Amino acid sequence: MYTIGINTFLFTSPFTNESVKWFSKFAEWGFDTVEIGLEDPANIDPQVVKQALADAKLGCKTVCAAMSLDRDFRGDEEQQQNAMTYLKGLLDVMEIIGAEMLVGPLYSSVGRAEATPKDVYAEQQKAVVKNLKELADYAASKGLKIALEPLNRFETDFINTVDQAIELADLVGNDAVRLHLDTFHMNIEQKSQADAIRKAGSRLELLHTCGCDRGIPGNDHIDWDSIRQALKDIDFKGQLVIESFTPDVKAIAKAAAIWRDIESSGEDIAVKGLAFLKTV
Numbered sequence: 001m002y003t004i005g006i007n008t009f010l011f012t013s014p015f016t017n018e019s020v021k022w023f024s025k026f027a028e029w030g031f032d033t034v035e036i037g038l039e040d041p042a043n044i045d046p047q048v049v050k051q052a053l054a055d056a057k058l059g060c061k062t063v064c065a066a067m068s069l070d071r072d073f074r075g076d077e078e079q080q081q082n083a084m085t086y087l088k089g090l091l092d093v094m095e096i097i098g099a100e101m102l103v104g105p106l107y108s109s110v111g112r113a114e115a116t117p118k119d120v121y122a123e124q125q126k127a128v129v130k131n132l133k134e135l136a137d138y139a140a141s142k143g144l145k146i147a148l149e150p151l152n153r154f155e156t157d158f159i160n161t162v163d164q165a166i167e168l169a170d171l172v173g174n175d176a177v178r179l180h181l182d183t184f185h186m187n188i189e190q191k192s193q194a195d196a197i198r199k200a201g202s203r204l205e206l207l208h209t210c211g212c213d214r215g216i217p218g219n220d221h222i223d224w225d226s227i228r229q230a231l232k233d234i235d236f237k238g239q240l241v242i243e244s245f246t247p248d249v250k251a252i253a254k255a256a257a258i259w260r261d262i263e264s265s266g267e268d269i270a271v272k273g274l275a276f277l278k279t280v
Contacts, residue, residue: 002238004032005031005034006274011249011268015038016045020053023055029274033239035061036064060098061239062099062101063101066084066110067110068110069109071109073107073132075109087102101147103206107158107168111155113155125186132148132177140176145205147178148178151185152188153188166179168204182207183207183211184211201234204234206238214258219230240280244262
């Protein structure tokens with residue numbers, strides 16, 4: 001059976017030692033896990049985070065990367081090195097706090113959408129594969145995993161679909177590389193979210209969940225019944241994690257183009273979303 005978590009981006013950014021105050025609230029609401037969106041490993045003391053998780057009796061299986069424009073495995077040498085240093089730093093933190101998998105669009109910066117020509121894309125892909133091989137080896141050496149997330153066309157022109165993510169994972173060729181899908185992005189890019197989930201199959205270990213408008217999962221037009229069946233079909237035992245945003249967390253709101261109140265509050269998204277996901 002899968003677990004249900006909440007991503008910290010809904011309530012706080014950047015994540016610091018002070019942000020652990022939310023852990024007790026997440027546990028009180030009934031979440032099994034928290035997914036930490038960590039913009040900079042230097043912002044926290046991993047031992048503080050580890051103790052706060054234990055105090056709240058809250059699990060943390062995944063850490064979500066924030067791939068800014070200066071962190072890009074298909075960028076120039078400095079951008080590639082920045083990304084590697086940052087992502088390895090996250091894996092070092094995860095080893096201490098007990099998280100298992102690093103997730104997100106690890107291949108490139110978010111917001112880089114350029115209609116890259118095919119020949120240039122092929123060269124970029126070589127750079128991404130080379131870097132991901134190194135990152136996957138580093139993760140595996142620590143007993144950890146990484147998961148690749150396709151994003152919608154407005155946030156990247158590199159990996160938009162499950163087919164592209166599978167191709168990239170195959171090119172890396174390391175069992176530590178898993179898949180991570182998101183109902184918001186799939187609503188834009190996939191003909192059928194259920195078919196995408198089935199295609200991901202046993203590689204899928206995380207599903208980010210929110211409504212088609214980034215609001216409460218279930219309070220939207222997404223075909224959740226077909227998603228529920230697809231998860232059963234692949235015997236999904238990973239995590240469902242609510243990842244949504246509000247204008248209150250300004251740094252993330254700008255990055256995710258959240259210009260209005262989609263729901264009445266972040267708490268509404270979390271609590272009502274959790275109640276719905278327990279039926280999925």
